[in-house]
Amino acid sequence: GRLKQIRVGLASDNRDNNGCASQTGTTPVPEGLNYEMWLGPAPEAPFCPARLHSNWRWFYDYSGGNITDFGAHHLDIVQWALGQDESGPVEFFDLEATWPEKGALYTTPPTFSFAYRYADGTTVRVKDKQDFGSGISFEGEDGSVLCTRGKLEIKPIELRKPLAEGDVRLYESKDHFRNFIDAIRDGVKPAAPIEYAHRSITIAHLANIGLRLNREKLRWDPKAEQIADDAEAAAMLTRPMRGPWQLA
Known part of the structure; x- marks a missing residue:
């Protein structure tokens, strides 16, 4: 039957991946860590254990929270399934998030929701x-397919039947590293x-931009790769780099 909607759930937010989330006070840089190199082009910031691996995910200076962390995986599958690998959605809407308290070390939202729509009307929540x-x-109209990082669930089970000759068959990936070599x-x-990968993570970055600016909607031109009619949002497609770092 016809596809009705796609829903994506990203992993639960774990803000203490290395057991150091509570260590937010400034401390000496540990021996063996080149903190200047670790920061790279990101803004200068005092060292504290809570900033390092793998809690760097929760800082907008370095990442985009779970939206980019797991979005890189799950949104990529959506793009692949819809045949949009070299394109993307045209509009973001229903953008909502809860935010860390003012002055908190981490800056990305622990909970969030958003939707986006492709030019053909397909909506992803x-x-x-x-x-x-x-x-x-x-x-879809006749059932559903749920895929996670470990299982495939089809309802009703009657939909799970052998492919006929001429049906679309997907590439069987046994190992990303082997395939690359x-x-x-x-x-x-x-x-x-x-x-x-660029097109998939673009969706996550655009959602973060819309959430951070509290936008009701955000329009995207996937061909030009530009945000339409919103100069403030468009300016967030790039960010200044702390010197002496630069792109050659």
Whole structure:
């Protein structure tokens, strides 16, 4: 049957991945860590253990929270399923988030939800956690397909039947690393080339921009890769780099 909606659940927010989230006070840089190099082009900031691996995810200076962390995986599957690997949505809406308290060390939202729409009308709804947890649910008129990082669930089970001759068959990925090396050796495109990754993570970055600016809607031109009619939002597609770092 016809596809009705797609729902995406990103992983629950764990703000203490390394057991150091409470260590927010400034301390000496530990021996063996080149903190200046670790910061790179990001703004200068005092060292504290809570800033390091893997809690760097919760700082907008370095990342985009769970939206970029797991969005890179799950939103990529949506793009692939819809045949949008080299394009993207045209509009973001229903953007909502809760934010850390003012003055808190971490800056990304612990809970969030947003939706985006493609030019053909297909809508994707994303939350920090759906009723099925983390994964992607493709929901149609006759049933649904839920895929997670470990299982495939089809309802009703009758829909799970062998493919007929001539049906679309997907590439069977056994190992990303092996596929990349084989692509280099054979001079062919890998299963997940960098342009596909760029397009998928763009969705996550755009959602973060809309949430941070408290926008009701955000319009995107996937061909020009520009935000339409919103100069403030468009300016957030890039960020200043702390010297002497620069792109050559």
